[in-house]
Amino acid sequence: MKLTSAREQRFSGYPVSPGIGIGPVHEAAEPELLISTKKLSPDEVPAELMRLEEALARSRHQLQKLKNRLAALPEDSQAEISPLLDVYLHMLGPSRLLRGIRTRMQEALLCPEAAVQAEAEAQAEAILAQPGNDRQSRARRAEEVRELSRRILRNLTRQPFRSFTNLAQGCILAAQFLRPADAALIQPSRFAGIITTEGGADGHTAVMLRALGLPAVLGVDGVLETAAAGSLAIIDGETGEIVLNPAKASLEAARKKLSAQTRARRALAQLQHLPAQTRDGVAVELQANLELPFELPMIAESGAHGIGLLRSEFMFMNREVAPDEDTQTRIYQDIVEAMDGDPVTIRVLDWGSDKEVEALSRYLPEAPEPNPALGLRGVRLLRRHPALLETQLAAILRAGAAGPVRIMLPMVSVAAELQATRDILRKVWRRLKRRGERMAERLPPLGIMVETPAAALAAAHLARHADFFAIGTNDLTMYTLAADRSLPAGMKLYDPLEPVVLRLIRLTTEAARTADIPVSICGELASRPQATPLLLGLGIRQLSMHGNAIPRVKQVIRANTLTNCEVLAAAALAAESANDVREILAAVM
């Protein structure tokens, strides 16, 4: 950081976590890591292996300590950070990474530092070179391996980690880059905001900073070179703007925005126990999506009535073999019990395409599919491996003894997929009865995700076979517009507000109403308050979303009437483009 004149200057970056922060900027610089690459003689190997084991033990101990410290963080930060620490701890167990490091030491006679660096790099490169179209997830996994190797190297060489504790209370933390594990070390109450010069909007670090609830802007060019240590700055985590050495007027405007945000946050907190009901008395059920069991306490506090989408993929991740029936039963049971009588909708494994599940990779086709998103995914893949499906259904049926559960199938396109699964479900039920297992009194409802245009167009037919619908707007948008959902924001084609997508939602809600079955939305669109009146107008009365989003969506429901929502939906259905729909929505917000 350099000393410059105190003239107001503006910078911008990726806004990753909303909120206004005002404070002096202080840089947390990372000490450089110096590595020796010396070769070992064979008789040095045992002692050097011991040194490696000590560094691994220290790394495990540090990560465990970090995990214990998580309890002090907000619930949703815990939900983001804890699984990542588990990934690191898993890699420090009997993993391919550690096997590879030891082999390099024993066979290539590399010193531990060189072996760690070479093996981690080789594995990260192998992950990046894997086939499949989920580049983002591969980049994240590769970064996890590299990040863990840096921790082991610091412990091997006894070189210090970056510390955030010596920075002034209330300052804006500035850094060239932050790793996810760095983010885990940040005490949110100590800082007014976070700025980095590197990093993008969708990485792990961004996700974690969002969970910490601190205003954060990443990828801000030039700010570190310009700001003198301790110079005052304003950070706006919503617009991505940084104002360095703000003039009096800028400071006043920021203070006003900050107090408006504080008032809005307080108002939202008061909504928790109020009903989600429109001004003309139409009740809406708000449920939570659950991806990891760590989210349960946050969901309980969010005012959610049950879980509308439990993505069961987490149980199959970061492990070498799939969990057996008893293990799965215990996991579901814990969740069902925690929801205390509110229903839990468990979606059977949605795997294939961009959803890679390590424990099941041997079940996937040997040759990469030319179009994975259009190939073996979700229920299609499960039907090829009935033993996996039967184990999961058995575990869900057994968890049904602890409270209400619903079973949901992903990626359904034709009724035969549902009918075949229902036959399997009945067979598993009979088998468990013969075994004398405890289950719910009756077979749980079996419903489907409506996330392909085929399912939406055939909704009237499918509604005769399904006990409920849940519209997955993420995939429904992708398949309707033939535009990948993980495309960067600049690629505008993927947009759930396109009127064609809204028409498919409408077809689905009408079919559900005629057949008198429940229909919800559990895609990301459900968590966008701007879209809430539109979705109510399209006939939706159940929404399932990330627990954090519930208060804001509830606030919007309580501010609208069904009549105005229906007028809005009619206009949106008749619109020509997503931009027109956005304008219609903006006019009523």
Ligand code: PEP
């Ligand atoms: C969806 O597609 O909208 C959905 C909820 O499922 P996922 O995001 O898990 O594919």
Ligand code: MG
């Ligand atoms: Mg989906």
